[in-house]
Amino acid sequence: MFDAVRNNKRIVQVFLALITLPFAFWGVDSYVRNVGAGSDVAVVGDSKITIQEFNQAWRDHLDRARQQLGPNYKAELFDTPQARMELVNTLIDRRLLALEARKARLNVSDALLVEFITSFPSLKENGKFSKARYDALVASQGMSKEMFEAQLRQDMILQQLVGAVGDTGIVSASSAEMMLRIQSEERQVAELRLLPEQFAGEVKLDADAAKKYYEENQKLFQTPEMVRPEYVVLSLDALLAQATVSEAEVKQWYDGHKDRYQQNEERRASHILIGTGGDADKAKAKAKADEVLAEVRKAPAKFAELARQHSQDPGSAANGGDLGFFGRGMMVKPFEEATFALKDGEVSDVVQSDFGYHIIKLTGIKPAKQKALDEVRAEIEGELKRQAAQRRYVEAAEAFTNMVYEQSDSLKPVAEKFGLKIQQGPMLPRNPPAQALAALGPLGNERLLASLFAEDAVKNQRNTDAVEVAQNTLAAARVVEHKPAAVRPFDSVRADIEAMLKAKEAAALARSRGEAMLAAMKGGDDKTKWALVKSVSRLQGKQVPPAALQAIFRADVATLPAYAGVELPNNGGYALYKIVAVKPLEKVDADRRRVLQSEYTALVAQEDFAAYLSGLRQRAKIEINQAALESKER
Known part of the structure; x- marks a missing residue:
């Protein structure tokens, strides 16, 4: 069975990605129960997903994101309720698959596990397996070899199950050929566009049209409530940069942990x-x-x-x-x-x-040999600094939290105590667009942002509570400037409204004229001076808008010329097309057909797997402990 996985790696990758899809795919409400804060995040049948399992998976999730994004990593974009819910459901999916694999008595032998590990390209040096690289990989995961290999074995077992489901996705060569012919068919068309500007002179707006639109759409012209904050951040990284260790501490650690520096x-x-x-x-x-x-x-x-x-x-x-x-x-x-x-x-x-x-x-x-102190000095210093910073952070976090609350009229005392810089933020709305959150740093955290708009923060300019904006990172802020929500005056938006209404009316006139012309053409009355003929296909349709491409290939071409028309989006007017020739695919390229067959097989297999996983969910009793998921004690 495992051969199916190795021979269908692309399908397996699609499936493994699929089980990380947001839970909204199946519907959250039918599973979430407020069952009280306990030691389990979720229950899948008789199997439990503990808070400890969730926390480890959450740390792994953040570590992967940090490694992939490097300096562009923003913890506040990942530490959200939605992200936590998605992770819970990924764990549920994996547990469902693991239970099914156990029922099927699937297993991975030691030989197959070794073959898989030693075949990894990143673990090879000069074409040969490198134990040093393997040891470094295991160490980077924070696991023992036994734990790492057990997890890898479990993943391989799940891949066996995924591969078995993937084998059901079949697209025949004849079906692939038919799809290739459909995709490759070319239609030669002439084009005529009726642009709104051509009808601008015919547009007549009522004198009160702009005013009426303004009054009926006040929300469109409302500026949001805004605050400008200042803030301080206490992080483990900052404390780590301040940490120092003595030579005596390094020597003492080395002498007490020599077994860790034994080269087998x-x-x-x-x-x-x-x-x-x-x-x-x-x-x-x-x-x-x-x-x-x-x-x-x-x-x-x-x-x-x-x-x-x-x-x-x-x-x-x-x-x-x-x-x-x-x-x-x-x-x-x-x-x-x-x-x-x-x-x-x-x-x-x-x-x-x-x-x-x-x-x-x-x-x-x-x-076997004992590594000398000088060989591992940097490693030991780093370890001792991390330990010192972690101890200090635990103590400082509580003091930081208390201080911003007890001395709530200023951030200066807490900044001076911990050597922190008071940073200035920009003017912020209550709900910034998602693409802007990445640039906000700690201020992009939902809880901290919401705290800035609380009544006490706005009216009395009190500090917010300390908020954990990322792992081992606390932030507190206060409002230094506030602008309430307001509707922009009519005179400031009148010109924009009139321009928008005129453009909309001109586009409507273009559409009306185009539809009339299309009806006449289909009736045999075509006196239009068409533009140059162009060739389009479903694979090469960039010469025309997407909506136009659909209209061209929906047209009945049993009799030529044939005609099609389509309204262009965003008040873009109307486009007419005259189809003068149809060129089917003359010869099917066997390689292209095989590629297409493979792609469609993967899509069919993906749908089969989605249905399979959905069926597992429907048959299983699943409960998510919402209280445990949201608990700060997590």
């Missing part, structure tokens, strides 16, 4: 692999391995040459069987035990594993 023994080996299939093949493979071993025993110096000649491991055969250095836990158990039992330069007997039969030659040993 690594061994370098080359191997010749003879793969196996069925039971009959195993006997042949074993006999072949014995023959090759006999050749190796006769000429040990020719091991690399024999590996290139006989080994069936595509990853190492071309390199003479060389696997590079690796430590314990990186190879399947029989291979590892045999390798670590050899002496340098020694060749093993035939070793059997899930991959087949191996002949192993040990080519190098890196003995």
Whole structure:
């Protein structure tokens, strides 16, 4: 079954992305229950998703966003109720799939897990698997190898299930050919556009039209309530920059944690692999391995040459069987035990594993050693500074929170106490557009922004409460300038209203004239001077507006010329088209058909998976603990 996953990687990727879709796809209201703040964020059947699981997933989510966006990362854009709800539903989807995989008794063998890990391009150095890179990857996830590999195994099991569902998405070659012909058909058209400007002279506005529109649409001319804040931010990063550690502290830490800086023994080996299939093949493979071993025993110096000649491991055969250095836990158990039992330069007997039969030659040993203090000094200093900053932040956060509340008429005392800069914000509306939030920094946080418009903050210019705008980051603000909402005076918008009404009326006249002309043309009365003929297709339709392209290909072309017309958006007028020729696809390109077949198969499979996942949700009893999700104790 796992072959289906490897052979349909694109489909699997689509599915895995799909299970992260917002929960609104299925409807939140039918699942959310205020079941009280407890230790579980959600219940899926008899399975529970704990707050601890959610918190770890949330930290991972923010870390991934931080790594992907770098300096453009804005925590306040990610730390929203909607984002938390989406994450809960991703966890629910994964739990549903995991439960189904368990029912189906799906599993991933150790051999397959090792094959997957060692095949990762980013974990290779000079074409060979790098244990150092693997260790760094695991460390960056904040997990032990056992935890990381268990999580990876679970992900691979889920991919088996996803791949099985994906196999149901089938689009035949004939269907793909039909779609390719539809997409590639060309229609040659002439165009005539009736623009609103052509009818501007015919527009007559009533004297009171602008005033009437103004009075009936007051909300369109209202300036929003605005505040200009100042604010301070207390963050772990700021405290980390201030942290210092002494040489004595570094030495003490090193002496007390030497086991952390122990470099374990690594061994370098080359191997010749003879793969196996069925039971009959195993006997042949074993006999072949014995023959090759006999050749190796006769000429040990020719091991690399024999590996290139006989080994069936595509990853190492071309390199003479060389696997590079690796430590314990990186190879399947029989291979590892045999390798670590050899002496340098020694060749093993035939070793059997899930991959087949191996002949192993040990080519190098890196003995275990203790890293010197100077090698790990920077790492230790960083660790001690993080610990010191974290301790200080825990203490400072409470003092910061109390101080902005108790001395609420100014941010100056709290800024002086913690060495913070009072920053000036711009004039802000209550609900800034989403695209503007990224530039607001901490002020883009929904809770902090809402606090600035509270009555006490506006009328009395009191500090807001301290708000956690990101992990390990608190902010407080106060209003220094306030502008209430107001309707703009009529005289300031009169010219704009009149221009808009005239443009709208001119566009209506263009549409009316165009529709009349289209009816006449379809009746055989075509005296129009058309523009040059252009060729359009569903794949190459940039020469005409999207709405026009649809109208052109909806037109009945049984008899030519045929005509189509369409109103252009945004008061753009009306466009008429004369279809003078239809050019079908003459020859179907087999490669294009296969590509299209693959793309449509992925789309069909995506729909199948969405239906499958929706069915799992409908059959399962799902409850989301809204109180636990919103709790500050989370």
